[in-house]
Each structure stands twice: as C-alpha cells, then as structure tokens.
Amino acid sequence: MDVMPPINKDFYWHNRSTFFMKINPKLKDKYALSKFPYAELSLPKRAVKWMLNPGVFTRTYIQLEGKSFWHKLKIRLNEIRWRILQK
Known part of the structure; x- marks a missing residue:
C-alpha cells in the first residue's frame, strides 16, 4: 500500500484551485482556532504539529493565529481602556 501514490497533476491543480x-x-x-486540532497546546507546539499535518493548510x-492574536489584543486593550475610564 502506497502512502503517497503518484498523482495526476491536472486533477491535483483542478481540485486545489476549486477548493481555494x-x-x-x-x-x-466558520473557522475558529479553538475548533481545530491541537487548540489546547501552546503556540510553538501547535505550530509544529499543524505544519506537519497534511490535512490542514x-x-x-x-490566518487563524493572526485573527486570534488581534482578537486577544483587542480584548486586552478594551480592558485597559475600561480601567482607565473607571478612575
């Protein structure tokens, strides 16, 4: 049994372009970092495991890490702003 059998390049590029x-x-x-595998791991471990996983691009x-980072940053900045306004 071949793990990676030879692929027909025409089919591969057609399927890839159709997907993207x-x-x-x-x-x-519908994508959220918490819904994907390895979400509970730390950032370095999660990055390595994701990049070694052929099923996930x-x-x-x-893109999800960036979205998550900006969301967390926005929440922290809002918290700081709220604390300043309460004084």
Whole structure:
C-alpha cells in the first residue's frame, strides 16, 4: 500500500484551485482556532504539529493565529481602556 501514490497533476491543480476559490471562502466564516486540532497546546507546539499535518493548510493556520492574536489584543486593550475610564 502506497502512502503517497503518484498523482495526476491536472486533477491535483483542478481540485486545489476549486477548493481555494469556491469552497474555502464559504467556510472561512466558520473557522475558529479553538475548533481545530491541537487548540489546547501552546503556540510553538501547535505550530509544529499543524505544519506537519497534511490535512490542514499552513496558510489557514497562519490566518487563524493572526485573527486570534488581534482578537486577544483587542480584548486586552478594551480592558485597559475600561480601567482607565473607571478612575
């Protein structure tokens, strides 16, 4: 049994372009870092495991990490702002 059998390049590029142009944009709204595997691990361990996982695209992971980072930063800044306003 072959782990990675030879692929037909035409089928591969067609499926890849179809996924990124039609399917992925519809699913992007539903993506959340907490719903994906390894969400409970620390950032370095999660990054290594994601990049070694062939079922998950690295580009998607990086976008989700950025989105998560800005969301956490926004929450912290709002907390600081609220504490300043309460004084």
